[in-house]
Amino acid sequence: MKSIYFTTPLYYVNDKPHLGTAYSTTMIDVFNRYYKLLGYETLFLTGVDEHGQKLQESAQKAGLSPQDFCNGMAENFKTAWSELGISYDIFFRTTDDFHKQAVQKALQTIYDQGDIYANDYEGWYCVSEEIYYTEKELVDGKTPTGREVVRIKEKNYFFKMSKYIDRLREHIAKNPNFIRPESRKNEVLGFLNKEVHDLCISRPKSRLQWGIEIPFDRDYVTYVWFDALLNYGTAVGLLQEKRTEEFKKWWPQAHHSIGKDILTTHAVYWTTMLMALDVDLPKMIFAHGWILNQDNEKMSKSKGAVVDPVEFAKSVGLEGLRYFFCRDIHFGNDGSISQELIQNRLNADLANNLGNLLNRTTNLYEKFYGGKVERQWHDDPATLEIITQLEALPEQVNKEVLDFNLSGAIECVVRALNSVNRYLEDRAPWKQAKTDLLAASKSLYLAIEALRMTGILFSPIMPTKCRELLNRIGVTGDIKFADAGTFGLLNSVSVSKGEPLFPRFEDKFGDKKDKT
Ligand code: MSP
Numbered sequence: 001m002k003s004i005y006f007t008t009p010l011y012y013v014n015d016k017p018h019l020g021t022a023y024s025t026t027m028i029d030v031f032n033r034y035y036k037l038l039g040y041e042t043l044f045l046t047g048v049d050e051h052g053q054k055l056q057e058s059a060q061k062a063g064l065s066p067q068d069f070c071n072g073m074a075e076n077f078k079t080a081w082s083e084l085g086i087s088y089d090i091f092f093r094t095t096d097d098f099h100k101q102a103v104q105k106a107l108q109t110i111y112d113q114g115d116i117y118a119n120d121y122e123g124w125y126c127v128s129e130e131i132y133y134t135e136k137e138l139v140d141g142k143t144p145t146g147r148e149v150v151r152i153k154e155k156n157y158f159f160k161m162s163k164y165i166d167r168l169r170e171h172i173a174k175n176p177n178f179i180r181p182e183s184r185k186n187e188v189l190g191f192l193n194k195e196v197h198d199l200c201i202s203r204p205k206s207r208l209q210w211g212i213e214i215p216f217d218r219d220y221v222t223y224v225w226f227d228a229l230l231n232y233g234t235a236v237g238l239l240q241e242k243r244t245e246e247f248k249k250w251w252p253q254a255h256h257s258i259g260k261d262i263l264t265t266h267a268v269y270w271t272t273m274l275m276a277l278d279v280d281l282p283k284m285i286f287a288h289g290w291i292l293n294q295d296n297e298k299m300s301k302s303k304g305a306v307v308d309p310v311e312f313a314k315s316v317g318l319e320g321l322r323y324f325f326c327r328d329i330h331f332g333n334d335g336s337i338s339q340e341l342i343q344n345r346l347n348a349d350l351a352n353n354l355g356n357l358l359n360r361t362t363n364l365y366e367k368f369y370g371g372k373v374e375r376q377w378h379d380d381p382a383t384l385e386i387i388t389q390l391e392a393l394p395e396q397v398n399k400e401v402l403d404f405n406l407s408g409a410i411e412c413v414v415r416a417l418n419s420v421n422r423y424l425e426d427r428a429p430w431k432q433a434k435t436d437l438l439a440a441s442k443s444l445y446l447a448i449e450a451l452r453m454t455g456i457l458f459s460p461i462m463p464t465k466c467r468e469l470l471n472r473i474g475v476t477g478d479i480k481f482a483d484a485g486t487f488g489l490l491n492s493v494s495v496s497k498g499e500p501l502f503p504r505f506e507d508k509f510g511d512k513k514d515k516t
Contacts, residue, residue, distance in 0.1 A: 003041040005250040006032050007232050009258050010049035010092060013073040014058040017080040019337065020259070020291045020299045022309030026325055027288065027406075028257050029086045033460030034401045037481045043250055045235050046081065047092025048074050052130045052224030053203070056210040066210040070095055083310045085318060085463065092231050102239040103227050104215040107201075109239075110159065110276045111216050118217075121156040121200050124149040130224045131265075132200050145261070157202040157214065159226070164272040165196050171271070177284060179267055180404070181332040184260060184287040188267040199269055201226045229270040232256060233279065254282035261298075263287045286404060289334035296336060315339065319462035320346045326406040326461050343505040349410075353417050354454060355502030360424065361447040362472060362497040368433045369441060373474065375491040376438070377445045382426075386419050386446060387487045390453055394485040397457050406461070413457050420450040448473055448495070449487055456484040465501055472496050 006028050011021050025046055032044040050070045059069035074093055081088065092099075110116050124133040128147045143149060169192050172178055172185060179185040202220040203211065211221030230238070236250040237243025258266050266285050274281055290298040299306060313321050316339060324342045327349065329335030365371055377383060393412055400409035424447055433440035451473055459466040459479050470479065474493025483489055 001041050002039065003043070003249070003253050004035050004255060005043045005236065005253045006035075006045070007254065007256050008046040009262060010047045010094065010228050010231055011077060012052075012054065013048040013050045013070050013077070014055050016073075016076050016306070017309055018299060018306035019309045019312055020306075022080065022084055022313075023291045023325055023329070024257065024259060024288065025081060025086055025088075026084060026322055027331060029088070030322065030326055030406065030460050031257075031401070031404070033087070033463065037456075037460055037479065038398060038401070039481070043090070043236070043253075044088045045090040045092055045232070046077075046086070046088045047090065047231065047235075048077055048094070049224065049228040049231075050074070050094045051211045051221075051227055053127050053208050053210075054130060056208060057127070059210070067095065080310055084313060085322075090235050092235050094228055094231060098240065099227075099231060099234045100212045102234040103212045103222060103230050105239045106230055106273070106277060107222065107226075108215045110273075111157075113276070115160045115163065115276050116157050116201065117160070118155060118157055120154070121158075122153045123151075123200075125152045126150075134197065154204055154207075156200050156204070157217070157220065158198040159201045159273070159276070161199040161269065161272045162196050164275045165192055165268075167275055168192065168268065168271055171281060178281070179263075180284060180286045184263055184267075184332075187263060191264055191268060196268070199223075199226075199272075225265050225269060226273065229265065229273065232270075232282070233274075238279065239277075252280065252283065255284045255286065256282055257286045257288060260287040260289060286332070288331050289329070291329065292334055292336045294336070294338050298334075316342045316346070319465050320350065322461055323350065323410075323458075327410045328407070330407050331404050346502070347504050349414055350502035351500075351504040353414065353421060354451075355500055355504075357417060357421055357424070357447055358451055358469060358472070358502070359497070359500055360430075361444055361451060362495045364429055364433065364440070364444055365448070365495045366497050368437060371494045371496060373445065373448055373490050373493050373495055374441055375445070375488060376442050377449075377488070378439075378442045382423070383446060386416075386423055386450075389416050389419055390450055391485055391487050393453060393457060394481060397484075398481075409457075410461075413454055417450065417454060420447055423447075445490075448490055452490055453484045453487075455479075456481065468498075469501060472498055472501075 008025050008028050028044060032042050035042050055070065056066055059066040062069055078091060107116065124138060126133060126143045126147050126149045129143060133143060133149055138149065172189065179188055201223045202214055203223060205219050205221060208221055211224065212227050214220040214222060232254060233251065237247035256266055271281050293299050320342065324345050328341065328345055365373060393416055396412040397409040424443065427443040429440035429443040432443060451469065452475055455466045455470040455475065456479050473495050474490065
């Protein structure tokens with residue numbers, strides 16, 4: 001059985017989940033469900049990043065110990081992900097003991113082989129990003145994204161990152177899909193073509209106590225990124241003797257999905273750390289874009305423009321929001337989001353197209369056939385052409401999903417639904433039924449089969465809605481991807497109409513009555 005191991009970033013636990021982090025997590029939830037449907041064994045990791053200066057400062061402000069503060073905040077993420085229908089396998093916390101031990105083992109190994117050395121550090125540090133910067137890297141005295149920095153001068157430990165840069169360049173050249181999309185790969189290559197410094201991987205305890213103690217110098221704790229990045233490996237057994245089989249199984253299938261803002265830490269820090277540990281690199285690092293607010297700015301806490309994802313999902317409908325994420329924000333690019341954009345999209349694709357087809361079809365089956373579906377269809381060229389279009393969908397969807405292009409996958413299905421709606425307009429079974437029940441039933445069969453196939457193909461995006469859709473047209477039991485590729489499977493089933501599954505947003509934006 002093929003397998004895949006998906007990871008999201010570990011979110012800083014001192015922020016609350018917001019629409020941006022919800023996007024990051026939801027997209028992996030959708031991919032993970034698709035891969036499962038495609039027959040893969042999957043593992044889905046998400047979690048929180050709990051150490052570092054930023055956390056220590058937040059805990060101090062809240063008057064709590066860092067651990068108590070983290071425990072409370074980690075729950076916010078678990079609750080939000082559960083309310084957003086995220087079905088992860090591992091919720092990782094960097095304060096777990098097994099992780100701390102593995103991080104210390106990693107440090108000791110790299111130190112023992114001579115790839116960590118002590119030196120005086122003088123430079124700039126951004127607490128908000130937890131990143132070190134050189135003078136040259138600053139833009140107008142701030143980080144390239146405009147964050148404040150502080151001057152630091154102290155003895156620290158350094159990882160010989162520069163030693164591995166040529167090997168990394170080679171790896172990127174030999175593995176064209178290692179960093180995606182292409183534009184991000186070029187960004188990394190650009191970074192590598194400049195002078196790459198060694199990485200400062202410690203902080204003196206005199207300034208920061210909240211971290212994993214450096215095993216070879218107890219006056220220091222580990223730099224938070226060095227600790228957090230290791231999670232992807234330690235979660236599946238890296239540097240843990242009793243878990244080697246598990247590590248062998250999952251690690252070669254690792255796919256990291258991250259926001260484009262943390263590309264360097266993953267594509268350069270993490271990869272060279274793995275090289276130093278003599279561990280293979282992950283299969284892929286995919287950097288997605290940002291969710292932008294109405295002023296086309298990244299939604300983030302520091303911009304003061306965060307949106308509570310659970311409240312937002314309530315206002316537009318959870319599965320509608322998932323559909324919009326997949327359909328309108330091309331994975332890899334930035335995308336704007338607003339209630340207006342979402343409602344327009346859901347009205348067009350789900351209410352008018354898919355929902356209308358479902359209402360009409362189930363209505364007519366109830367009205368003229370007592371809800372009974374007979375397996376019969378027309379065999380004229382126009383009908384056969386649409387059947388061919390429908391039967392080609394799983395292959396197209398499969399290809400787009402493997403290419404991480406969900407907008408493309410959805411596009412194929414929507415085009416087929418358009419064809420079926422046009423077909424119904426043309427055949428008008430509501431009129432046909434009055435004079436020729438057999439002909440009308442044959443016309444309707446094309447529609448009900450298209451609905452069945454769509455219910456399967458969209459199920460990873462809208463699991464609850466699609467389950468309900470399939471139930472209404474008499475498909476119970478496990479959803480099988482292969483069934484979406486064969487026309488004519490529905491036979492003598494009963495359909496039920498029910499309340500509109502994809503109602504229209506009739507009113508102005510923000511109306512809470514009609515939600516998808
Ligand atoms: N803790 C580090 C990551 C360590 S990974 C070992 C971190 N955390 S974070 O809380 O700042 O989250 C960063 C990630 O959240 C981004 O890379 C991205 O995946 C997601 N997003 C945060 N804001 C976002 C948007 N506005 N839009 C899309 N994704 C966003 O960095």
